[in-house]
Amino acid sequence: MPVVAETLDAVQAATESGYKWGFSTDIEMEMAPKGLNTDIIRLISARKNEPEWLLEWRLKAYAVWLKMEEPDWAMVNHPPIDYQDLHYYAAPKKKPGPRSLDEVDPELLRTYEKLGIPLRERAILAGVEGAEDERPQVAMDAVFDSVSVATTFKATLAKSGVIFCPISEAVQEHPELVRKYLGSVVPVGDNYFAALNSAVFTDGSFVYIPKGVRCPMELSTYFRINARNTGQFERTLIIAEEASHVSYLEGCTAPQRDENQLHAAVVELVAFDDAVIKYSTVQNWYPGDAEGKGGVYNFVTKRGACRGARSKISWTQVETGSAITWKYPSCILQGDDSVGEFYSVAVTTNHQQADTGTKMIHIGKRTTSTIVSKGISAGKSNNTYRGLVRIAPRADGARNFTQCDSLLIGDQCGAHTVPYIESRNPTARLEHEATTSKIDDDQLFYCRQRGLNQEDAVGMIVNGFCKDVLKELPMEFAVEAQKLLAVSLEGSVG
Amino acid sequence: MLEIKGLAAVIDNKTILNGIDLVVPTGEIHAIMGPNGSGKSTLAYVLAGREGYEVTAGSATYDGHDLLGIEPEERAALGLFLAFQYPVELPGVNNANFLRTALNAQRRARGEAELNAVQFLKLARAQAKALSMPDDMLKRNVNVGFSGGEKKRNEVLQMAVLRPKLAILDETDSGLDIDALKIVADGVNALRGPDFSAVVITHYQRLLDHIVPDRVHILSNGRIVKSGGPELAHALEAGGYAAIVPEGASEAA
Numbered sequence: 124m125p126v127v128a129e130t131l132d133a134v135q136a137a138t139e140s141g142y143k144w145g146f147s148t149d150i151e152m153e154m155a156p157k158g159l160n161t162d163i164i165r166l167i168s169a170r171k172n173e174p175e176w177l178l179e180w181r182l183k184a185y186a187v188w189l190k191m192e193e194p195d196w197a198m199v200n201h202p203p204i205d206y207q208d209l210h211y212y213a214a215p216k217k218k219p220g221p222r223s224l225d226e227v228d229p230e231l232l233r234t235y236e237k238l239g240i241p242l243r244e245r246a247i248l249a250g251v252e253g254a255e256d257e258r259p260q261v262a263m264d265a266v267f268d269s270v271s272v273a274t275t276f277k278a279t280l281a282k283s284g285v286i287f288c289p290i291s292e293a294v295q296e297h298p299e300l301v302r303k304y305l306g307s308v309v310p311v312g313d314n315y316f317a318a319l320n321s322a323v324f325t326d327g328s329f330v331y332i333p334k335g336v337r338c339p340m341e342l343s344t345y346f347r348i349n350a351r352n353t354g355q356f357e358r359t360l361i362i363a364e365e366a367s368h369v370s371y372l373e374g375c376t377a378p379q380r381d382e383n384q385l386h387a388a389v390v391e392l393v394a395f396d397d398a399v400i401k402y403s404t405v406q407n408w409y410p411g412d413a414e415g416k417g418g419v420y421n422f423v424t425k426r427g428a429c430r431g432a433r434s435k436i437s438w439t440q441v442e443t444g445s446a447i448t449w450k451y452p453s454c455i456l457q458g459d460d461s462v463g464e465f466y467s468v469a470v471t472t473n474h475q476q477a478d479t480g481t482k483m484i485h486i487g488k489r490t491t492s493t494i495v496s497k498g499i500s501a502g503k504s505n506n507t508y509r510g511l512v513r514i515a516p517r518a519d520g521a522r523n524f525t526q527c528d529s530l531l532i533g534d535q536c537g538a539h540t541v542p543y544i545e546s547r548n549p550t551a552r553l554e555h556e557a558t559t560s561k562i563d564d565d566q567l568f569y570c571r572q573r574g575l576n577q578e579d580a581v582g583m584i585v586n587g588f589c590k591d592v593l594k595e596l597p598m599e600f601a602v603e604a605q606k607l608l609a610v611s612l613e614g615s616v617g
Numbered sequence: 618m619l620e621i622k623g624l625a626a627v628i629d630n631k632t633i634l635n636g637i638d639l640v641v642p643t644g645e646i647h648a649i650m651g652p653n654g655s656g657k658s659t660l661a662y663v664l665a666g667r668e669g670y671e672v673t674a675g676s677a678t679y680d681g682h683d684l685l686g687i688e689p690e691e692r693a694a695l696g697l698f699l700a701f702q703y704p705v706e707l708p709g710v711n712n713a714n715f716l717r718t719a720l721n722a723q724r725r726a727r728g729e730a731e732l733n734a735v736q737f738l739k740l741a742r743a744q745a746k747a748l749s750m751p752d753d754m755l756k757r758n759v760n761v762g763f764s765g766g767e768k769k770r771n772e773v774l775q776m777a778v779l780r781p782k783l784a785i786l787d788e789t790d791s792g793l794d795i796d797a798l799k800i801v802a803d804g805v806n807a808l809r810g811p812d813f814s815a816v817v818i819t820h821y822q823r824l825l826d827h828i829v830p831d832r833v834h835i836l837s838n839g840r841i842v843k844s845g846g847p848e849l850a851h852a853l854e855a856g857g858y859a860a861i862v863p864e865g866a867s868e869a870a
């Protein structure tokens with residue numbers, strides 16, 4: 124079962140209100156001093172024993188970043204971020220590989236336990252030798268602050284030629300692949316946060332699926348920000364060779380802190396002829412308290428390149444967390460007949476702000492894209508869908524279907540839809556539908572008359588509203604995402 | 618037993634229920650008839666616990682439980698079911714899943730074991746069949762895209778699965794053809810027994826040919842103005858409300 128699923132189960136059992144992932148872990152950490160400069164970048168690179176080319180790449184990104192300005196076009200407000208007041212490197216102190224659970228830092232184990240990760244998986248995560256023997260369906264990578272703590276089922280995956288490891292390890296063991304693809308979809312100077320990430324990223328997952336291989340299990344990464352005043356900058360790179368197939372899930376939580384935490388990740392996907400990449404996210408970073416204090420600033424660049432003919436990249440996201448979300452998973456549809464999909468549920472409550480959507484760039488002929496966005500706003504939150512569909516001149520017969528629905532709970536929240544369409548090919552067909560609705564008292568009463576309590580009724584109606592997106596998630600994940608939706612909207616009606 | 622005493626209710630500063638007295642002993646079926654706007658639906662909603670009404674006087678108890686003091690879902694768990702005059706659409710919510718969640722919520726509240734998906738589907742399919750309803754009603758989203766008649770039949774299906782002890786049917790027969798009307802009547806008659814009571818709100822004698830009521834009450838201007846046996850419905854059919862309701866009380870819309 125995906126870690127996130129386990130986590131959510133544990134959370135369902137807990138009854139204390141508010142954000143339920145809000146604990147922090149007291150582990151011996153190695154921290155770089157606060158601040159960002161070339162010395163820090165050199166330190167990160169040295170700690171990771173990186174080759175010279177990667178250090179150069181980081182330094183170049185840093186130079187580009189210095190010349191850029193933080194974007195201000197999104198519908199989000201926050202006090203200025205002091206980039207010199209953050210730690211850019213924090214890692215659990217390394218000891219020689221433990222032999223049994225007894226030797227693992229008990230605090231780390233307790234964290235996994237609180238997250239609901241089953242014991243055997245905890246053993247694997249903590250690096251206990253021989254714990255990998257029984258076979259579940261999900262391989263997992265856990266990134267704790269900036270560092271990948273452990274990856275499970277590497278050996279099983281290796282049998283089919285799949286590489287699934289921390290990107291820092293891929294840099295050591297598969298440098299040719301990393302060098303070839305890193306920054307090939309999101310160039311270092313793509314945007315302010317991508318440049319920052321390129322300069323200071325510390326870890327993340329690397330996936331390589333060889334030609335013709337269908338990845339034998341779901342791959343999953345669990346991200347957690349733990350240390351105080353630490354930015355998290357993970358970097359994920361997934362390459363699917365011809366006719367390969369992979370489904371990847373990521374889950375995110377963070378402890379409850381009064382100060383804001385910065386998360387600026389970059390995800391790059393590359394799909395060759397007939398390859399399929401399905402990328403699912405359940406994001407539940409700490410959203411701040413009811414007054415809007417604290418919470419994660421989530422500035423993420425996610426982009427997939429459908430390089431090959433008939434390739435397909437599908438983004439599915441369920442976002443309930445973060446104080447601020449700035450995120451536009453995109454598809455560049457280069458290959459003829461390639462397919463891009465974006466299915467999104469974004470929930471905002473209290474003072475959360477989300478500006479999220481997608482970009483579908485149609486370049487190849489007969490490329491098709493589907494966008495289904497469901498925004499749910501409650502409390503005093505603001506939820507914006509921002510989407511771009513661009514049809515290049517040579518994209519004959521390109522098609523896009525966009526459906527944006529907003530659901531409002533209460534009358535102090537906002538929902539906005541900002542679709543941009545740029546079509547430079549007259550044969551393209553584009554359809555756009557948008558609706559805004561409210562949770563209706565009659566619907567709630569109808570459910571309650573049949574026996575559901577208020578919260579279950581809201582959950583039922585919200586899940587119905589999100590159905591078109593939830594059905595795109597891997598089954599187990601979908602069930603858990605439904606629970607998460609219900610939990611995050613607890614108390615927002617009535 | 619349902620016991621309503623002197624019940625008065627106000628919405629938007631307008632008095633809609635004006636001192637209702639009504640007793641429905643367990644095992645009996647009572648019909649309520651009355652002109653449009655007389656307060657029939659309001660009475661049903663107040664009993665079921667819809668928000669927005671202020672009860673200014675009186676009481677309503679069911680088997681000794683104070684209905685007005687508890688949440689709608691608690692009333693449901695006690696066995697109260699309302700077949701809505703205008704059933705509500707729930708987009709994206711699967712009918713079977715909705716009904717199972719509702720049934721299990723009620724069972725949980727009563728301390729009974731929940732039904733798993735297999736047990737539930739068996740039950741729901743059997744009930745659908747007994748009411749000559751197609752199975753696919755269960756697979757569709759709750760009331761979405763249903764015709765008026767299908768919505769009403771779906772209410773009856775829900776009632777059959779939830780097996781309430783006290784059912785209130787609010788014009789469930791309106792707009793139905795004779796076959797659909799028989800389905801509604803079958804649904805009620807199947808539950809009829811010493812532990813079941815019902816309040817059937819209707820405009821038409823023809824429903825009462827199939828569900829023969831123990832008592833008939835005429836509601837006008839938020840008050841029960843006349844009560845009698847099944848013959849009262851026949852008299853109404855023959856003479857209209859004007860013949861029965863006191864002067865000035867029947868400005869039927």
Ligand SMILES: Nc1ncnc2c1ncn2[C@@H]1O[C@H](COP(=O)(O)OP(=O)(O)O)[C@@H](O)[C@H]1O
Nearest residue numbers: 628629631633652653654655656657658659660
């Ligand atoms: N929400 C409301 N606000 C104001 N008046 C209402 C409201 N709902 C119902 N009424 C009024 O209450 C009266 C009774 O309505 P209702 O109970 O629906 O009657 P019936 O079901 O007998 O036709 C009508 O005059 C109607 O206009």
Ligand SMILES: [Mg+2]
Nearest residue numbers: 657658659702
């Ligand atoms: Mg009515």
